[in-house]
Amino acid sequence: MALERVLSVSQLLEKTAERTPAKEAVYDLVRRLTYGELQKEVHQLACALVSLGIKEGDRVGVSLPNWHETVELFFAISKVGAILVPFNPKYRAHEVNYILANSGAKVVFVCEDFEKVGFESVASLVETVVTVRYEKQGYQSFSELMKKEYQTAFPSVIPDPDNDIFCFLYTSGTTGSPKGVMITHRSVVQSGMAIGKSLKCDQDDVFIIVSPLFHVFGMSCNLMSAVYFQSKMVLLDKYHPHKALQLIEQEKVTVHHAVPAMLAMELQHPDFAAYDLSSLRTGITGASLCPPETIQAVRDRMGMNLCVSFGTTETGSVTLTPYEAQGHHVLDTVGKAIDGVEIRIVNEQREPVPSGVTGEIAYRGFGLMKGYYQLPEQTALAIDKDGWYYTGDLGTMDEEGYIRFVGRKKEMIIKGGYNIYPQEIEDVLRKYPKVREVAIVGLPDPIMGELVCAAIKLKDEVTCTMEEINEFLRPQFASYKLPSRVVFVEEIPTTASGKIQKTKLKDALMESV
Template identity: 50%
Template sequence: MNPKDWSVSQTLMHAAKIYGEKEALFDLKRRMTYQELDTESGRLAAGLKELGVARGDRIGICLPNWNETVVLFFAAAKIGATLVPFNPMYRSHEIEYILENSKPHVLFISRAFEKQVSLSQAASLVHHVIAVRFKHKGMLSYSEIIDRNEKEMVREPIDVDEDVFCILYTSGTTGMPKGVMTVHRSVVQCAFTVSEEMHCNENDVFIVPAPLFHIFGITCNVMTAIASGARMILLEKYHPKTVLQLIEKEQVTVHQGVPTMFLKELDQEDFINYDLSTLRTGMVGAAPISPEQVQKIRKEMNFELCQSFGITETGSVTITRHDDDEKTITETVGRPLPGITVNIVDENRKPLPPGEVGEIAVYSFGNMKGYYQMPEKTREVLDDEGWFYTGDLGILDEKGNVRFVGRQKELIIRGGLNIYPQEIEAVLLKHPEISEAAVIGLPDDVLGERACAVIQLKPERSCTEDDIKQYVAERIATYKVPENILFSSEFPVTASGKIQKGKLKEQVLEHINA
């Protein structure tokens, strides 16, 4: 049987057979071998069955990047249940919405959960609330379930193309979050494919700062590490200095994350004092990054950083390869992974020739099954032939590489002319005083829309609005120069590090109106 046809639990089972006593996980509290991971997830699976969790039932997980989180992934997979992992930092209304929408049978929480939602409210929405790493009177704990189940659960047969492994809630920038149903094949085939393309093996050590309620953390980090027989270091909280220390101490070889993470690491005062010589490869994705930034990270961290493109609904779609030329690696997000096809389409969803800007459409084993309980929303983006329309704009070059242009919804139309925010952002990020930049469209009575740039300066640097306008005007067409320049000390971001432009726009409009 081809490993790419395995279920999630089969992937761990085979890894445990081959790498049994080898370390699989370390969350800075406890080290676990592959055999321990397989055994503990089997005992937890038996406990879940005792609690009445049946095949297809949902299991809510509101936990940080802990070993227990990974154990839960495989326990759920063994009994054919569906994971619903979500951000522990969500506010009460977001958590309540997810619980009411997905209706999980059980919910695993940390002590911090009660700061967001009352336990009585949570208990009214699920059958069992289970405490992880703390005790609460009248509440069952994770450790109790493990201790009282010495026998492992027999694995349920899984249809990898139909059975949903997880429902991941998108960070709803417009309206409430949508639950993306991701099947076993999507996660497993993607993991083995990424492992092959990045030449991963059992000697690799992954550092995992990406949250495990995000597709990037689940597939490109945890599952790719398991598929490779590698070791992984889980980070509960991201801090650039901690990452640099762990790369040196744990001899990390694979470092994957969002652009902000790498850039913060480079900005550490004592960056040059860390020994990063074990770093081999990694993937940067989930948010735009300029060619200069990619080049800087590759040069200063001295490893084969690959660019990638993917979203929750598709999993990983493209990646640059180690043998690509520098221009391809820094200026594109690479070619589609084997088994995936990408088209650039017009507003009628007809394919466009190379070199033209259009919507990125994806045909992939990784495409979602649909949005949970949202058939109309599903039909808007997933056609009958299985093509998913991302809402992202891109260009396909003659070699099949994709250049990411930006979000379709973020396109600014000024007096009938198209302005792509990412093009302006790329120019702004070359400015020596600028640390971060985001360009949004604001309503204009005459032009329809006008561009506004929100700037974060580097520490102890100064710059005026006129300085920035002049800098931009010297590098791009005049109509693209932002009419408004605002300075900010921080941006609203998602858990995966993306700037939330919808929220940023709201903040800017409130500021202007005030």
């Protein structure tokens, strides 16, 4: 399959700034920047990076919320041929230390949240720490770097989109230690292009970016897509449904990509009906499964053509429900392979299975990672000699190519020799009127191997019992699938991207036994 010519990340912004320099590019509730102004500041920042000793191939850490400075850094780091290492500013010391040490970052840009991490220990791992939107004695600040005049000759770096690495994205660690996923320029740029084309985006669109830019969803489906289509971006650094709804009305937002939990919170907001959301046109949801009733409610009550996506850090975007799709294709599937991508469903021997049979989702396409940083053995386990990546996710494919997501392979529960897929139980339990959120995990049992455990967050001011839950489930499932244990919890742990952290949940449940 011949690949179309794709620009590098920095070239993408340069091209858009040349075409529409006066077009508003970014509003982050602090500043408004046109594409021309954004490109000018990216160049200044790139000169600052060179002055800090950053050269082609060096790693630069960025631990910031969704700010205009974050956007500038992403493009400036690409412009000098360095490698971006973005991560959550709410990470704790051991997570931050691991990422900086593993990546070998020379410089890291941080916000004031970093003070909680243990600044000195982190500073010892890198050559330079730059503070953003605050000052700290003895350290350079972002504002100082942007005021200086730089005489250094700027290096001529032209990244190869197919082979050069744009960023290391560290996996969320839901199933083990984080791994540095090496992502090419093509992966994020073409993902943004493909998603945007499917959603019929253009320069009149206004994106609200509520997903964190340090996550592949925020980075490729939001940022790169918006820049490619010369659209305006509204950045929200701290998500709150009230603020998101307010900004949709105020900025006439047309494209709203969000994880399911965000959409549910917006729909449930007590003042939802007071906001004018008539500008909304489309958006995608992903990162975790979106209940069919939420999809339908978004389409009906928000007037938005919501599409459903599936992807991974290692691949970028994989599937999307077509813009024109209706009915069960949107409500019950995660769509078809996007342009430039192949998908197949395989068994334990990695052989394709017939239509409708559950197996592992395998991927081949432009978004595939270069590998896990310094982990050749784990890379070889995930990617075969023909370039197929095995996602560890289970699904089925129908005769039209639509994928139905079944769950994580590692989350499958084996009870007395029977395979139990948590998601099918979760899907049903979410429909129970008292349940706000649910996660099903397997807990070890000396006789059965594993038992089904349901962690349930109830809606406000309701009570419930295990007997009630199983009475609801009994008509729909064989008895071996019913939870042997039901725990009612205040919160279910999730990552910044909205994925339930089942490893963390399982550990907590085992400690409480």
